[in-house]
Amino acid sequence: MAISNNLIRNAIVSTVDPTKMTATVIFLDKDNIISGPLQITGRGGKTVKDFWLPEPGDYVTCLMNPNNVTSLNQGCILGTYFNNQNPVPNGAEKGKRILDFGDGTRIEYDKKTHTLSINCVGLIKINGKEIHLND
Template sequence: MERILSDCISQLARVGFVTARQPERHRVRVQFRDTVTSPLVSGWLPVLTPRASADMAFDLPDVGDQVLCLFLGNGLEDGFVLGSMYGAQTPPVASGDKFHRTFSDGTTIEYDRKAHKLTASVKGDVEANVTGNIEVRLQGNGKVEAVGALDMTSAAKIGLNTPALTMGGAKGGGTNAETQGNIRHRGNIHVTEGDVTVNGISFLGHVHDCPHGGITGAPQ
């Protein structure tokens, strides 16, 4: 009796490897190697997911993934894939404090609750489309670096509210700025080691006709 019961249980829950995927139906085929004769392959088995209605989650195992299957007692055609299992070739992250996700292209997303740090390494582009507002509040410092160009576009305005604004060139060099439109400034403007040119006329080098004849010298 115990042998029969043990055999029944072993047929209900089985470990196998994914051999084929059907993403549009969120199901896979699984091969089992724990048989006396040749390996058996299941029918199409749905993969359990956290949500599959108004809210949806999609995360299908890859071909070759080790999975745990539960069958309903009607053979290998009627069952479910409960989830994937780690093996010797793919060990898990060795930390109980980390939520970690690695994708096959090398992209990783990780949160370390002990270090209070969220890390994302994306091997490609990142795109976010937001229909509402975005607010980012930093208790520390912020930094944005770009190897290429960095563009900002606004249909209304771009506002900067800061007690000090510093612009510097890359690697200690100079900085070029170009604007179109009107500029209104309140306060003093100090120019060192440079000049101001208006419509091709230099502020430091311009001269005037002298009412007593000749021309004046450049501004001192």
């Protein structure tokens, strides 16, 4: 059985729909064909959820339905990837987890030094039944 060369595709996000967790993408190597709504793979499920959407212009890798070789409208977005147009965040290295929001807000954890750094350009709200600092 031959595997379609359209199974794994790189594309650029065109539009997103946060209510349906879908996005349309542009396939540059397919004469800029725009896909139908593709599901965005997430983490979590029924009760635990991790919500994230790519933004228009983000470079993404898509997994397309192998049973639909005539259309690029059935599949899902696996995630974004880094390249020259979308470089890795400053300070990225092994043992670090970085969440950079692009507006100056950044959360970084360094596993080697056990340091959590939070830089927020706006308001920080912390809510809880009890909050203990340095107990």
